Amino acid sequence: MDAVLRTVSGDPAGEARQAHIAAQPPEPARTDVLVIGLGAFGSAALWRLAERGVDVVGIERFGVGHPFGSSHGITRLFRVACQEHPGLSPIALRSRDLWHELGSRLGQPLLRQSGCLSVGAPGSAPVAGTLAAARAAGLPVTRIAHDRLAARYPQYAGLAEDHEAVLDPEAGLCYPERAVRAHIRAAADHGAVVYQDTRVLALELTAHGVTAQTPTARVVARQAIVATGAWLGKLVPGLPLRPRRTPLFWFRPRDPDDDAFSLERFPAFIRELPDGRVLWGHGSDAHEGFGIKIGMEDQGHNFADTDPDEVDRSIRPTADMAQLSAWVADAFPGIDPVPEKATVCMINNSPDHQFLVGRPGGDPRLIVAGGDSGHGFKHAAGIGELLAALAVGEAPYTGIGFLDPSRFSARRADR
Ligand SMILES: Cc1cc2nc3c(=O)[nH]c(=O)nc-3n(C[C@H](O)[C@H](O)[C@H](O)COP(=O)(O)OP(=O)(O)OC[C@H]3O[C@@H](n4cnc5c(N)ncnc54)[C@H](O)[C@@H]3O)c2cc1C
Known part of the structure; x- marks a missing residue:
């Protein structure tokens, strides 16, 4: 596969555009946090990390705002009184605030x-x-x-x-393609580097962090956030999805x-x-x-x-x-x-239909975000904020124990 690696920036219409096209990243490319998968959760994490001034790289196997995963189709229902779990309301409310703030900054509503x-x-x-x-x-x-x-x-x-x-x-209503592009634009405006049309083929946990292998280069980071949607189990095996x-x-x-x-x-x-x-x-x-x-x-x-x-x-x-x-x-x-x-x-369904957000087994090198179970988009910005907080060691703004990715293996061990 010919990977074209592009740095993406925003344009006045809110569409992600290519500001720079490079044949490949340096070999190896280095960053502090690597976000793999720039759909709902990953693009939001990239934005919230870049806003904190973190050195962050995002990699997406298709184009930004593409129609091949879970985040396309113009609209998604947005609710704050979430029947799926009371613990989700603070996350939806955080999405509401973040999207209003970003939407007014970009002159484009992200929430109706x-x-x-x-x-x-x-x-x-x-x-x-x-x-x-x-x-x-x-x-x-x-x-x-x-x-x-x-x-x-x-x-x-x-x-x-x-x-x-x-x-x-x-x-x-919220707007999946529009929001993903807005997250990426805001992230790029704050210095995030984005490679689209680039698939991570394998992720290795090393003594010092992680190494992601793309078709043309390796990207080395202190830690990775893997938010590859329906493909989450392909890069992080063992999750019950x-x-x-x-x-x-x-x-x-x-x-x-x-x-x-x-x-x-x-x-x-x-x-x-x-x-x-x-x-x-x-x-x-x-x-x-x-x-x-x-x-x-x-x-x-x-x-x-x-x-x-x-x-x-x-x-x-x-x-x-x-x-x-x-x-x-x-x-x-x-x-x-x-x-x-x-x-x-x-x-991507999890056994209890709640997301998986956190460090599997407490691993300091790895954070996962996925298992959306069909109700995740409304929480994307709020989850991006949680992922950024986890990556930099801040206390999360709300309790996320019910989203712990290790909760299923812990239950098995209890029996
Ligand atoms: C029909 C339908 C209706 C829905 N309705 C609602 C609703 O009304 N309200 C609501 O809140 N939610 C709804 N959802 C759920 C919501 O859309 C999802 O929860 C959300 O889009 C999931 O986002 P994600 O980041 O997990 O996955 P995605 O947005 O798919 O992001 C994953 C990204 O990872 C990339 N990727 C995968 N593998 C690699 C790799 N190896 N290397 C690099 N990149 C990779 C993919 O290309 C993709 O861009 C609905 C979903 C569907 C399908």
Whole structure:
């Protein structure tokens, strides 16, 4: 493979551009912290380290903001009352603050707080989980009782009599490609060196730190942050991760003149249907160039494990679309159930569906960030801040014991 190694800087439009193209880094290149994988978590770590004045190099196997990993598809749901774990709220809140600060610095919003509805039975994960997280973090969510929900959101069909919603007003949408490019631009502005289109083939832990082997050169560092998304297990073996192929779909209203599914009227949502199926999504915005997005939760059986190097990137009408189309027709009959657009993405599931952020076995040379389990983007900036703090030995701004990458092996040893 011909690796082209590029130093990336920002441009006024916010797109990463090549300021300098070098044939290869010096052999070996040396740095203090090496960040491998510049998607959601890695690009944010690079930014937060560079802002601290740390000597940091980032390596990305594809281009910045590419569509081959987990961080593409224009939008991601952003929530701060996180049903997945109460410990996540402080991380999402930190992302909110960091993205607002960076977005206003770059003149480009990285977050749109248009709200999110968590809909279902009172004891369902969307409703009970969101309320628990809001209580734990003191967040101002609003309960919307069944009758008001049905009247205000007539797009929702088949609401069971006890189904209600919790509105998280701080929630909304974030923008994966735009945010990754913004992180890289901010990092480059603070002196980070970035090599894109460069794959790390192997990472060796040495007596003094780490050595990463690329096709053309070695990069030597005191420590590495490995944030290679679906490929995390390829560079750091032994982590209990399962990459899953997860297609992403956009839809249109049945009536092209129907405005009921614009983002303003059809905000972001997670909805548990009466039979336990879970859909998530948000309305369209013509100005921002995105359609109605709807997806189904994996629930352990809706998607399949994949080798990220072999993932099937084609969309199969029956295998990929038929089930989701049927669910959309049941839940939102005003939407044409045949998707207008699709792309293939990947998530990387951990056994407890929480991320892995920290030093495996306490190793001073290595930090991992991954196991996103399909809900990581909203936390990217907050996790980048945690990774930077870990790398320089600062106390993290919130407790991250529940994300310890060694928690699974520790459990096995306890038995
Ligand atoms: C369909 C779908 C919907 C989702 N919806 C939401 C949502 O609504 N809200 C939300 O918060 N989250 C959501 N997520 C999850 C979120 O997108 C992920 O948690 C997040 O993008 C994971 O980021 P990451 O940094 O782990 O991986 P990535 O962003 O994929 O970054 C990993 C990077 O490492 C690079 N890399 C890999 N191997 C190497 C190597 N050997 N050398 C150099 N570079 C390498 C890759 O090219 C990639 O750029 C969704 C995910 C999917 C797939």
